[in-house]
Amino acid sequence: MCELLGMSANVPTDICFSFAGLMQRGGCTGPHKDGFGIVFYEGKGIRGFRDYQPSADSDIARFVRDYPLKSQIVISHIRQANRGGICLENTHPFNRELWGRYWTFAHNGQLKGIKKLALTDMLPVGTTDSEHAFCWMLSQIRQRFPKPPRDNMTLWRFVQGLADQLAELGVFNMLLSDSKDLVAYCGKRLSWITRKAPFGDASLIDDDMQVDFGSETTPNDIVTIIATRPLTDNEQWNIMQRGEMRVFRQGILER
Amino acid sequence: MCELLGMSANVPTDICFSFAGLMQRGGCTGPHKDGFGIVFYEGKGIRGFRDYQPSADSDIARFVRDYPLKSQIVISHIRQANRGGICLENTHPFNRELWGRYWTFAHNGQLKGIKKLALTDMLPVGTTDSEHAFCWMLSQIRQRFPKPPRDNMTLWRFVQGLADQLAELGVFNMLLSDSKDLVAYCGKRLSWITRKAPFGDASLIDDDMQVDFGSETTPNDIVTIIATRPLTDNEQWNIMQRGEMRVFRQGILER
Numbered sequence: 197m198c199e200l201l202g203m204s205a206n207v208p209t210d211i212c213f214s215f216a217g218l219m220q221r222g223g224c225t226g227p228h229k230d231g232f233g234i235v236f237y238e239g240k241g242i243r244g245f246r247d248y249q250p251s252a253d254s255d256i257a258r259f260v261r262d263y264p265l266k267s268q269i270v271i272s273h274i275r276q277a278n279r280g281g282i283c284l285e286n287t288h289p290f291n292r293e294l295w296g297r298y299w300t301f302a303h304n305g306q307l308k309g310i311k312k313l314a315l316t317d318m319l320p321v322g323t324t325d326s327e328h329a330f331c332w333m334l335s336q337i338r339q340r341f342p343k344p345p346r347d348n349m350t351l352w353r354f355v356q357g358l359a360d361q362l363a364e365l366g367v368f369n370m371l372l373s374d375s376k377d378l379v380a381y382c383g384k385r386l387s388w389i390t391r392k393a394p395f396g397d398a399s400l401i402d403d404d405m406q407v408d409f410g411s412e413t414t415p416n417d418i419v420t421i422i423a424t425r426p427l428t429d430n431e432q433w434n435i436m437q438r439g440e441m442r443v444f445r446q447g448i449l450e451r
Numbered sequence: 452m453c454e455l456l457g458m459s460a461n462v463p464t465d466i467c468f469s470f471a472g473l474m475q476r477g478g479c480t481g482p483h484k485d486g487f488g489i490v491f492y493e494g495k496g497i498r499g500f501r502d503y504q505p506s507a508d509s510d511i512a513r514f515v516r517d518y519p520l521k522s523q524i525v526i527s528h529i530r531q532a533n534r535g536g537i538c539l540e541n542t543h544p545f546n547r548e549l550w551g552r553y554w555t556f557a558h559n560g561q562l563k564g565i566k567k568l569a570l571t572d573m574l575p576v577g578t579t580d581s582e583h584a585f586c587w588m589l590s591q592i593r594q595r596f597p598k599p600p601r602d603n604m605t606l607w608r609f610v611q612g613l614a615d616q617l618a619e620l621g622v623f624n625m626l627l628s629d630s631k632d633l634v635a636y637c638g639k640r641l642s643w644i645t646r647k648a649p650f651g652d653a654s655l656i657d658d659d660m661q662v663d664f665g666s667e668t669t670p671n672d673i674v675t676i677i678a679t680r681p682l683t684d685n686e687q688w689n690i691m692q693r694g695e696m697r698v699f700r701q702g703i704l705e706r
Contacts, residue, residue, distance in 0.1 A: 240576050241539025243501060259514055284496025285553075292548060296574035298540075317572065317593075319551035321495050338572075 198288070198304035200386065201234075201272040202371040202422035204378040204444035208238075208266035209419050213400070213407045217427040218274060219257045220402040231287045232257055234272035235300045236265050237375055242298045243267075246287040268446065269378050271371045273302035285322035289371075290330050292318055294337065295344045297375040301330040304424065305367025305383055329368070333358050348377055349443070352451060355379065356441045363439065371422065378444045380422045382436035388422040389433045390447065398428040418447035453543070453559035455641065456489075456527040457626040457677035459633040459699035463493075463521035464674050468655070468662045472682040473529060474512045475657040486542045487512055489527035490555045491520050492630055497553045498522075501542040523701065524633050526626045528557035540577035544626075545585050547573055549592065550599045552630040556585040559679065560622025560638055584623075588613050603632055604698070604706060610634065611696045618694065626677065633699045635677045637691035643677040644688045645702065653683040673702035 201218045203211050211234075219232065231248035243265065247254040273288035280286040289302040303326040310325045313332045316339075320327040336358055337351070345351050355372070359381040362368045368383035380386055391398075393416070395409035413419075422444075426433040436442065443451040456473045458466050466489075474487065486503035498520065502509040528543035535541040544557040558581040565580045568587045571594075575582040591613055592606070600606050610627070614636040617623045623638035635641055646653075648671070650664035668674075677699075681688040691697065698706040 238539040241501075241542065243539060244499065246496075246498060255518060263510060284493040284498060287496065291546075293574065293576060296576050298576055319548065321548060321551050321553055 198276055199274045199424045200302055200304055200369060200371050200422070201270075202378055202380060203267070203270040203419065204447050205268050205417070205419040206446035206448070207414075207417055208268055209417065210264040210266050211270045211272075212261055212264055213398070213405070214421050214423070214427055215272065216261050216405055217400040217402045218272060218423070219261060230275040230282045232272070232274040233287045233289050233302070234260055234270065235289045235291065236267035237269040237298075237373065238267055240297065240375055242291060242300065244289070244291065246284060248282050248284055248287055269373050269375070271300045271302050271373060271378070273304070280322055280324035283322070286324045286327075288326060290327050292330070292334055294334050294374075299334060299375070300373045301326070301333075302371045303329060304369045307362060307365040307368060310362070310365055329362055333362075348374075349451060352377070352379060352441070352443050356381070359441060360439065369424065376445065377450065378420075378422070379441065380436065380444070381441045382438060384438060385424055386422060386436045387424070387426050387433040388420055388436070388442065389426070389431055390418065390420045390449065392418045392447075397430070399430055400427060401429045402427070420444050420447045420449070453531055454529045454679045455557055455559055455624060455626050455677070456525075457633055457635060458522070458525040458674065459702050460523050460672070460674040461701035461703070462669075462672055463523055464672065465519035465521050466525045466527075467516055467519055468653070468660070469676050469678070469682055470527065471516050471660055472655040472657045473527060473678070474509075474516060475507055485530040485537045487527070487529040488542045488544050488557070489515055489525065490544045490546065491522035492524040492553075492555075492628065493522055495552065495630055497546060497555065497630075499544070499546065501539060503537050503539055503542055524628050524630070526555045526557050526628060526633070528559070535577055535579035538577070541579045541582070543581060545582050547585070547589055549589055549629075554589060554630070555628045556581070556588075557626045558584060559624045562617060562620040562623060565617070565620055584617055588617075603629075607632070607634060607696070607698050607706060611636075614696060615694065624679065631700065632705065633677070634696065635691065635699070636696045637693060639693060640679055641677060641691045642679070642681050642688040643675055643691065643697065644681070644686055645673065645675045645704065647673045647702075652685070654685055655682060656684045657682070675699050675702045675704070
């Protein structure tokens with residue numbers, strides 16, 4: 197299994213604290229030693245960092261941890277390879293453009309027989325099940341909605357159906373963004389927490405690190421963090437159920 | 452005008468030396484203060500770094516300069532904005548997937564009326580002329596070649612025709628890669644140099660920096676650098692002519 201990390205916020209927020217916890221799972225407190233990737237949205241643009249070094253040893257991961265990039269949507273993934281070699285093109289998150297928006301996708305799990313699902317115009321570059329699943333989803337979305345539906349919830353209802361189909365092939369935990377919303381689909385294990393005023397302290401499970409969010413935020417900030425397993429041990433996380441999908445916009449649970 | 456920098460090599464090579472020269476032009480020895488971007492191919496994968504800070508002041512640019520990422524194809528760009536605001540989604544190089552390959556595109560110049568060229572499935576995320584031109588080129592390529600032609604030179608002859616059309620709209624200096632070849636099209640100003648054994652010294656025009664390539668390379672290395680203007684003052688660069696297009700594979704001039 198890989199580890200997923202996502203963030204949705206109503207103001208540009210750095211993810212240094214949560215990422216510091218996640219990267220320790222990449223070869224240090226966890227076995228996910230086959231690379232990591234992180235994508236930050238800034239406006240409509242995206243900024244990605246990826247490495248196939250274990251994240252606990254990676255200079256690029258250290259740069260990301262120490263450099264406070266601020267973003268309203270972040271998707272990150274650390275990998276324990278099961279299908280597809282350890283190389284850059286197999287490193288999540290994956291990106292594609294659809295409707296003039298950058299989409300970002302990260303997945304953990306295996307999907308048996310995924311490569312039998314036919315692809316049309318969007319093709320994978322690497323050899324992972326995950327990228328194939330992403331290309332298939334986007335092809336289906338484009339076919340169903342040549343133009344974006346007026347209400348994004350129409351889109352997400354359709355995506356829930358696609359995710360349910362994929363989840364039948366094995367384990368499908370997913371983080372997805374169309375640059376507006378952050379979507380979390382739980383096939384087996386995923387949890388989330390929304391932090392807002394009054395902010396408290398949080399202490400990481402995987403690193404000897406504490407943060408007082410009260411001193412780093414304003415009273416209007418709303419920040420949701422999604423992770424495979426809770427990252428802190430003194431806060432109440434929402435543990436998602438199999439087949440549950442959640443949509444966050446600006447840090448707020450929309451669906 | 453912006454500045455372009457490209458590299459094609461037969462072994463994974465770092466571009467630190469040339470990039471050190473280029474980044475000085477971003478707000479220090481040159482006026483190109485509206486951001487920079489660089490894309491490295493590693494196998495079929497890509498790794499991009501972008502910032503809309505002037506490259507001379509950018510922490511991300513410093514990280515790239517000091518961290519010896521090795522690659523066989525690199526495309527970089529520093530920007531002096533003329534069309535499109537200063538933001539991440541308008542920062543070159545741009546990437547799209549076609550035929551299961553990542554394509555990378557950077558441009559300098561302006562293209563009058565480019566937005567009248569209709570786009571079908573590939574759409575720009577930002578508002579630059581350049582990204583519109585890239586999406587148009589890829590749409591044309593996909594329409595003409597639903598599958599990749601057996602000989603890449605068939606592809607590049609077609610691309611030369613597209614580039615000639617774009618160059619009629621204004622200034623069109625371009626670096627393009629399909630992950631196999633690096634293509635340089637000169638609309639007004641572009642130069643290149645191939646370095647191979649016996650390697651000599653080189654000294655940067657824009658920074659007080661010298662390198663002895665002989666001590667950093669093996670006798671079999673072949674490395675071509677393409678830049679808007681020559682980066683060194685003690686080597687013989689090839690100055691390209693208007694309408695000239697060159698294709699490099701593994702550092703070697705193919706066309």
